Every structure is written in C-alpha cells, then in structure tokens.
Amino acid sequence: EPEVTQTPSHQVTQMGQEVILRCVPISNHLYFYWYRQILGQKVEFLVSFYNNEISEKSEIFDDQFSVERPDGSNFTLKIRSTKLEDSAMYFCASSSEQYFGPGTRLTVT
Amino acid sequence: GEDVEQSLFLSVREGDSSVINCTYTDSSSTYLYWYKQEPGAGLQLLTYIFSNMDMKQDQRLTVLLNKKDKHLSLRIADTQTGDSAIYFCAARGAGKLIFGQGTTLQVKP
Numbered sequence: 001e002p003e004v005t006q007t008p009s010h011q012v013t014q015m016g017q018e019v020i021l022r023c024v025p026i027s028n029h030l031y032f033y034w035y036r037q038i039l040g041q042k043v044e045f046l047v048s049f050y051n052n053e054i055s056e057k058s059e060i061f062d063d064q065f066s067v068e069r070p071d072g073s074n075f076t077l078k079i080r081s082t083k084l085e086d087s088a089m090y091f092c093a094s095s096s097e098q099y100f101g102p103g104t105r106l107t108v109t
Numbered sequence: 110g111e112d113v114e115q116s117l118f119l120s121v122r123e124g125d126s127s128v129i130n131c132t133y134t135d136s137s138s139t140y141l142y143w144y145k146q147e148p149g150a151g152l153q154l155l156t157y158i159f160s161n162m163d164m165k166q167d168q169r170l171t172v173l174l175n176k177k178d179k180h181l182s183l184r185i186a187d188t189q190t191g192d193s194a195i196y197f198c199a200a201r202g203a204g205k206l207i208f209g210q211g212t213t214l215q216v217k218p
Contacts, residue, residue, distance in 0.1 A: 033205065043152070043197065043208040056204060091152060098142065098199075098206055102151035 002026045004094045004101035012107045016081050021104045023075040023092030032075045033093040034067065035100075036060070043091070049075065082108045111135040113200050115209035122217050127185040129212045131198030134179065138200040141174060143183045146195045146211070155183070155196075190216045 005024045013019050025032050034046040047057040049067055066078045079086055087108045092101040113133045121127045133141070142157040158165045158172045158181075165172045171184040185192055193216045199206040 031204070035206070042210050043199075043206075045205040045207070048204050058205075093206075097154065097157065098201070099154060100144070100152040 004092055004099050006090075006092050006101035006104050008104060009102065010105045010107070012109065013082055015084060015108055019079050019082055019106060021077045021079075021090050021092075021106070023077075023101055024073055025075055025092065025094035026099060027073070029095040029099075031055075031095055032069070033098065034077045035091045035093060036088040037091065037103075038085075038088045046077070046090075079106075082106075084108050111200070111202065111207045113198055113207050113209040115196075115198050115212045117210065118213050118215070120215040120217065121188050123188060123190055125188055127183075127188045127192070127214055127216075129183045129185075129196050129198075129214065131181040131183075131209055132179055133181065133198070133200040133207070135200055135202050135207070136176075136179065137202050140201040141172075141181050142197075142199040142201065142206065143170075143172065144197040144199065146197060148194075152197065185214075188214075188216050190218060192216055 007022045032049045035043050037043045045058050047061045048055045064080050068076050089103040089105050091103045115131045139160050140157050143155045144152040145155050146152050156167050156170050158174050169186045173182045195211040195213050197211045198209040
C-alpha cells in the first residue's frame with residue numbers, strides 16, 4: 001500500500017536556525033498538507049497546497065514558514081528562523097482522504 | 110469558529126466494546142474521520158464517513174453519524190490491548206481537517 005514518508009524523523013535545532021522538513025506524498029495525489037501537533041495539544045492545520053501553490057493557510061503559517069514542491073515528488077516545509085514554540089510534531093498529509101506521514105519531531109533548543 | 114470536541118479518556122476491559130464520541134460544529138463538514146495514534150507514532154487513518162451516510166462498518170469498527178446533532182461515534186468491538194492508543198476525530202469542510210483533542214483509550218487485560 002502506498003504511503004506518505006517524511007524525513008527526518010527527529011530534528012534538533014537551535015533557536016534562530018532554519019529547518020527544512022521533507023515529505024514524499026503518495027504519487028498521483030494532487031493535494032498536500034502540513035499539520036503540526038504541539039505536545040499534548042490538538043493537531044493543527046498549517047497549510048494546504050494544490051497545483052503548485054498555497055490554497056489555504058492558517059494564522060500559524062506566518063512569514064517564517066514557506067512550502068515548496070521543488071521536484072514534483074518532494075514537498076517541503078521551511079521554517080526560516082525557528083522559535084522555541086515551533087517545537088512540535090509536524091505531519092505531512094496527501095490527498096483529500098488525508099493520508100498522514102509518520103511525522104517529524106522538531107525540537108528547538 | 111469550527112470546533113471538534115471529544116472526551117479525553119476511556120477505559121475498558123479487553124473483550125468489551127469501546128465507544129468513543131465526538132461532536133463538531135461545522136454543519137458543512139463533508140467527511141468525518143477517525144485516526145489512531147500510538148505513542149511516538151504518526152496518525153493512522155482508521156476510517157471515514159461521508160456526511161450523507163448514517164453508518165459505516167469496517168470489520169471491528171462501526172462509525173455512527175447523527176448529522177442533525179453533529180455527533181459522531183466510533184465503536185470498536187471486542188477491544189484488544191493493541192487498541193490502546195489515542196483516537197482523534199476530525200471533520201473536513203473545504204479541504205483542511207479540524208481535529209478534536211483526542212480520546213485516550215486504555216484497555217485493561
């Protein structure tokens with residue numbers, strides 16, 4: 001069964017550093033999403049992406065965040081200058097049925 | 110705004126049925142989902158139901174939807190210790206998912 005993959009599984013970074021989280025969605029899916037889950041809290045929508053552009057973004061997705069589909073298979077989330085409060089699990093999802101990847105745990109120190 | 114609410118904790122004995130409840134506010138939600146999250150793991154899509162259905166059964170899982178009351182439930186028959194996890198309800202309107210806070214299911218042997 002096809003699945004969404006994410007790398008790395010765990011990323012530790014210092015405050016102010018840039019991070020790039022990577023996702024490989026299920027091939028032939030057209031819609032892609034990023035969500036995050038701060039420890040002990042709800043899963044929150046960040047951004048949706050369709051036809052090589054952002055279709056919707058939440059209030060959380062400010063100018064520090066960007067998404068890209070650089071090569072037709074990878075889907076990346078970049079955080080330009082990480083803050084302590086960016087520490088969370090970041091999930092990529094694919095398609096309207098929302099198949100989720102295993103997540104990347106981001107720890108900002 | 111849109112919201113999804115779930116009870117936080119449910120404890121059952123192995124072999125019993127578990128019923129996890131969820132309410133949502135957005136009456137335009139088209140699909141409703143149940144996900145399972147085991148410790149340290151990602152979100153596993155268990156099942157989903159389209160808003161024009163009342164019930165969906167998939168092996169040990171039964172989803173009931175009361176659209177009038179905006180109430181969704183997940184019944185797990187013959188609950189096993191391997192079913193111990195956090196179960197998330199999510200509602201989809203125009204693309205993104207709105208998640209509940211998750212119900213921790215504890216299965217006692």
